[in-house]
Amino acid sequence: MSPPSSATAAAGGGGGGSGRRCELRKDAVFGRWVIFSPARARRPSDFKSSAPVTTTSPNTRNASNGGGSTAHPPPSCPFCIGREHDCAPEIFRFPAGASEWRLRVIENLYPALRREEEPPASDPEDEGRGGGEKRFIQGYGFHDVVIETPYHDVHLSDLSSTETAEILLAYKERFLQLAALGNIKYIQVFKNHGASAGASMSHSHSQIIGLPVVPPTVSSRLRSMMESYGGTGKCGLCEAWSEDIIIHQSQYFSSIAPVAASYPFEIWVVPRDHLSHFHEIDREKAVDFGGILTEMLRRLSQQLNDPPFNFMIHTSPLGLAATSLPYAHWFLQIIPQLSGVGGFELGSGCYINPVFPEDAAKLLREVNLS
Amino acid sequence: MSPPSSATAAAGGGGGGSGRRCELRKDAVFGRWVIFSPARARRPSDFKSSAPVTTTSPNTRNASNGGGSTAHPPPSCPFCIGREHDCAPEIFRFPAGASEWRLRVIENLYPALRREEEPPASDPEDEGRGGGEKRFIQGYGFHDVVIETPYHDVHLSDLSSTETAEILLAYKERFLQLAALGNIKYIQVFKNHGASAGASMSHSHSQIIGLPVVPPTVSSRLRSMMESYGGTGKCGLCEAWSEDIIIHQSQYFSSIAPVAASYPFEIWVVPRDHLSHFHEIDREKAVDFGGILTEMLRRLSQQLNDPPFNFMIHTSPLGLAATSLPYAHWFLQIIPQLSGVGGFELGSGCYINPVFPEDAAKLLREVNLS
Ligand SMILES: Nc1ncnc2c1ncn2[C@@H]1O[C@H](COP(=O)(O)OP(=O)(O)O[C@H]2O[C@H](CO)[C@@H](O)[C@H](O)[C@H]2O)[C@@H](O)[C@H]1O
Ligand SMILES: Nc1ncnc2c1ncn2[C@@H]1O[C@H](COP(=O)(O)OP(=O)(O)O[C@H]2O[C@H](CO)[C@@H](O)[C@H](O)[C@H]2O)[C@@H](O)[C@H]1O
Numbered sequence: 001m002s003p004p005s006s007a008t009a010a011a012g013g014g015g016g017g018s019g020r021r022c023e024l025r026k027d028a029v030f031g032r033w034v035i036f037s038p039a040r041a042r043r044p045s046d047f048k049s050s051a052p053v054t055t056t057s058p059n060t061r062n063a064s065n066g067g068g069s070t071a072h073p074p075p076s077c078p079f080c081i082g083r084e085h086d087c088a089p090e091i092f093r094f095p096a097g098a099s100e101w102r103l104r105v106i107e108n109l110y111p112a113l114r115r116e117e118e119p120p121a122s123d124p125e126d127e128g129r130g131g132g133e134k135r136f137i138q139g140y141g142f143h144d145v146v147i148e149t150p151y152h153d154v155h156l157s158d159l160s161s162t163e164t165a166e167i168l169l170a171y172k173e174r175f176l177q178l179a180a181l182g183n184i185k186y187i188q189v190f191k192n193h194g195a196s197a198g199a200s201m202s203h204s205h206s207q208i209i210g211l212p213v214v215p216p217t218v219s220s221r222l223r224s225m226m227e228s229y230g231g232t233g234k235c236g237l238c239e240a241w242s243e244d245i246i247i248h249q250s251q252y253f254s255s256i257a258p259v260a261a262s263y264p265f266e267i268w269v270v271p272r273d274h275l276s277h278f279h280e281i282d283r284e285k286a287v288d289f290g291g292i293l294t295e296m297l298r299r300l301s302q303q304l305n306d307p308p309f310n311f312m313i314h315t316s317p318l319g320l321a322a323t324s325l326p327y328a329h330w331f332l333q334i335i336p337q338l339s340g341v342g343g344f345e346l347g348s349g350c351y352i353n354p355v356f357p358e359d360a361a362k363l364l365r366e367v368n369l370s
Numbered sequence: 371m372s373p374p375s376s377a378t379a380a381a382g383g384g385g386g387g388s389g390r391r392c393e394l395r396k397d398a399v400f401g402r403w404v405i406f407s408p409a410r411a412r413r414p415s416d417f418k419s420s421a422p423v424t425t426t427s428p429n430t431r432n433a434s435n436g437g438g439s440t441a442h443p444p445p446s447c448p449f450c451i452g453r454e455h456d457c458a459p460e461i462f463r464f465p466a467g468a469s470e471w472r473l474r475v476i477e478n479l480y481p482a483l484r485r486e487e488e489p490p491a492s493d494p495e496d497e498g499r500g501g502g503e504k505r506f507i508q509g510y511g512f513h514d515v516v517i518e519t520p521y522h523d524v525h526l527s528d529l530s531s532t533e534t535a536e537i538l539l540a541y542k543e544r545f546l547q548l549a550a551l552g553n554i555k556y557i558q559v560f561k562n563h564g565a566s567a568g569a570s571m572s573h574s575h576s577q578i579i580g581l582p583v584v585p586p587t588v589s590s591r592l593r594s595m596m597e598s599y600g601g602t603g604k605c606g607l608c609e610a611w612s613e614d615i616i617i618h619q620s621q622y623f624s625s626i627a628p629v630a631a632s633y634p635f636e637i638w639v640v641p642r643d644h645l646s647h648f649h650e651i652d653r654e655k656a657v658d659f660g661g662i663l664t665e666m667l668r669r670l671s672q673q674l675n676d677p678p679f680n681f682m683i684h685t686s687p688l689g690l691a692a693t694s695l696p697y698a699h700w701f702l703q704i705i706p707q708l709s710g711v712g713g714f715e716l717g718s719g720c721y722i723n724p725v726f727p728e729d730a731a732k733l734l735r736e737v738n739l740s
Contacts, residue, residue, distance in 0.1 A: 022484050022509025032586040035482045035509060043480035045570035110413035112405045112722045114392050139392025190713025198712025200415035209714055216402040217719030312717030342568025343560025344579055347682030349587030352482045
C-alpha cells in the first residue's frame with residue numbers, strides 16, 4: 001500500500017523538506033500520542049505500488065438519460081437507480097415515494113448486527129462490575145446503507161451543498177428513529193471510499209451502524225475530553241484555532257488539520273458552536289456543513305489524486321443529555337488512506353505521521369479548485 | 371483489499387456455513403467489543419482484488435552459495451548479506467563479530483524517533499493532571515530493525531526453533547539495553563510481513579521501537595486486565611482454555627484463537643506461566659517459543675495462502691516491577707491481514723469479524739504441514 005506519488009511528493013515537500021524535527025504530540029480529544037517524523041516520508045519500498053485509487057471512471061453523470069442509468073455502471077450494481085429489487089429492504093428515500101429518488105436508506109444485505117435479534121435485557125456493561133460484567137451478548141443492532149446518489153459515476157464530492165445536506169439530514173432522520181427505540185446506545189456513521197479504505201462497493205454510499213453498547217473509542221474519547229475540560233474549563237474543540245492549522249471556515253463550521261493528527265492530511269470538520277450530538281443539526285446548518293464537507297473532499301482529491309478515504313462522525317451516546325456531557329463536542333473526521341498502518345500502530349495505538357498538520361493545512365488551503 | 375480466495379472459502383466454510391448467529395463478545399484483555407457476523411463473509415465486491423501477498427518468490431535458500439547471496443534478491447536490498455554498508459549503523463549481530471552473520475540489529479535509517487534528541491526531563495503524563503499535562507515533547511526514542519536472516523528469500527516461517535530463538539533473544543538483549551537507560555517507558559516489538567501489512571521492505575525483518583511514553587493501547591490493556599483480575603481474582607490469560615480455541619500447546623506456551631478475536635484467524639501465543647514482562651525469557655523458553663511461533667506462521671501460510679500479517683509483542687512497561695503488576699501477562703499477537711478495516715473500526719474501535727475463533731482454531735489445527 002504505497003501512497004500515490006502525489007501524496008509522497010506532498011509529504012516530502014510539506015514534511016520532510018521543511019526542516020522540522022521529530023516530535024510527539026498528544027491529542028486532547030482521543031487522548032493518544034502521535035509521533036511526527038518527517039524522515040519517515042523518505043523511506044524506500046521494494047514492493048510494487050498497489051494503486052489504492054478507485055476503479056470508477058471520472059464523473060460522467062449523464063443528465064440526458066431520464067432513466068437515471070449512468071455512463072458505465074457495472075452490469076450488476078444494486079445501488080444504481082432501476083436496480084432497487086436487488087437490494088435489501090428500503091427504510092426511506094428522498095423524496096418520499098418518488099421513483100426518481102435522489103437518495104435511499106436501505107438495510108445492509110450482509111449486516112454486522114441484526115434487528116431481528118433480542119435486544120440485551122439490561123446494560124451489558126452494568127451487570128455488576130468486574131467478573132459479573134457480561135462478555136457475550138446477542139448480535140442485536142442496526143446496519144443500514146445510505147445510497148448517496150442514484151448514479152454510479154457520481155462521487156460525494158461532485159454533489160452540491162444542498163444535495164450533500166440531504167445525506168446529512170438522512171443520517172439525522174435515522175438517528176431520531178433509532179434513538180426512539182431506547183435500546184441503541186451509540187450510532188456510528190461512516191463512509192468508505194475506495195478499495196484501500198475498505199470499500200467493497202464503488203457506488204457512492206455511506207453506512208449507519210446502531211450499537212447496543214458504547215464502543216471503546218467513544219468511551220475513551222469522552223473520558224479524554226472530560227479530563228482536558230476538567231483541567232482547563234475549556235473544550236479542546238471550541239478553542240480559538242491557531243491560524244496555521246485552519247483550512248477553511250464557514251458560517252457554522254471550521255475545518256482544520258488537527259494539531260496531533262494521526263494520519264497525513266487528516267481533516268476535522270467541527271461545528272463552531274459547542275454541541276454534543278450530531279443529530280441536533282437543522283437544515284440551514286446541514287447545507288453549510290454539506291458545503292464545507294464537499295469542499296474538503298474536493299481539496300483532498302485535487303491535492304492527493306483522488307485518494308481512498310474514510311470519514312466518521314464522532315458524536316455522543318444516545319440517551320445522554322447534553323447537560324450531562326458539558327465537555328462533549330461532535331465533529332467529523334476525514335482520513336485519506338495513503339499508506340496503511342503496520343504492527344507498531346496495531347500494537348501500541350500510537351501513530352506515526354510523516355506530515356506535520358501545519359504543512360498539510362497550508363497545502364490544502366493553497367489547492368486551486370477552479 | 372479483498373481476502374485471498376482461500377481465506378474467503380475458509381471464512382465461508384468455517385463461519386458462514388456453520389449456522390452460527392451474530393454475537394458480540396467483549397475481550398477481557400483489550401476491553402473491547404467485537405462483532406461476530408458470519409453473514410459478512412458472503413458480501414460481494416465490485417473492486418478488483420489487489421492480491422495482498424508478498425512479492426518474494428518461495429523459499430530458495432541457496433545453501434551451496436557460500437557468499438550468502440540468494441537466488442533472486444532485488445538489485446539493491448540493503449538487508450542482504452554483503453550490503454551492510456547500505457544500512458544505518460549496526461547495534462549488534464549474532465554471532466558477534468562474524469562476517470557470516472545470522473542476524474543483525476541495526477538502527478532504522480528513517481527513524482520515527484531519534485536517539486539524538488533530548489529525553490523528556492520529567493514524565494510527560496505526570497506534569498500536573500488535566501491542563502498541566504504536557505502535550506508536546508521532543509521526538510526522543512529508539513527505532514531499530516532486526517534483520518532476521520542474511521538471505522533475501524528466507525521467511526521467518528522457514529527458520530528452525532533455534533534460529534527463531536536467536537531473534538527473540540536479540541529482542542531481549544535490546545530490551546535490557548534500553549531498560550538500562552532509565553528514560554524509555556515502553557518497548558514495542560512488531561513485524562510487518564507483506565505490503566498489505568504495511569511492510570515497505572520484503573527482506574524478512576522486524577522492528578523495535580523504544581518510546582518515552584506509555585502508549586494508549588498499553589495503558590488501556592493494563593487497565594482492562596486489572597479490572598477483570600480485580601473482579602475474578604484470576605488472570606484472563608492463565609485460565610484453563612476451552613478446548614475449542616486451543617490450536618497447539620508446547621512445554622511453555624499455548625497458542626489460541628482468542629475468544630473475542632478482532633481479526634479473522636488472529637492467533638495469540640501465550641506463556642503458560644503468569645509472567646508480566648517478555649524480556650524475562652531465557653534461552654530454553656525462547657527455543658520453545660520460537661518453535662510454536664514458526665509453527666503458527668506455517669499453519670497460517672498453508673491455510674490462507676501466505677497472507678500478509680503483523681505480529682506484536684504485548685508486554686508491560688519498563689520500570690514497573692512484576693510485583694506491582696499482579697494482573698499483567700505478556701503475549702504475542704499474530705494478525706493475518708485479509709481484508710483491511712473501514713470507517714466503522716476507525717471510528718468506533720469495535721471490530722467486525724466474520725470468522726468465529728472456534729472455527730478458525732479448528733481449521734488451523736487441521737492444517738496438514740507435512
Ligand atoms: N538501508 C536501511 N537501513 C536501515 N533501515 C532501513 C533501510 N532502508 C529501509 N529501512 C527501514 O526498514 C524498515 C522496514 O520496515 P517495514 O517494511 O516493516 O515497514 P515500515 O516501517 O516501512 O512501515 C510500516 O510500519 C510502520 C510502523 O508500523 C507504519 O507506520 C507504516 O505505515 C507501515 O507502512 C522501514 O522502517 C525503513 O525505514
Ligand atoms: N444488494 C445489497 N443490498 C444492501 N446492501 C448491500 C448489497 N450489496 C452489498 N451491500 C452492502 O453494502 C456495503 C458496502 O459497504 P462498503 O463498500 O463501505 O464496505 P464494507 O461494509 O463491505 O466493508 C468495509 O467496511 C467495514 C466496516 O468498516 C469493515 O468491517 C470491512 O473490513 C471493510 O471492508 C457492504 O456492507 C455490503 O454488505
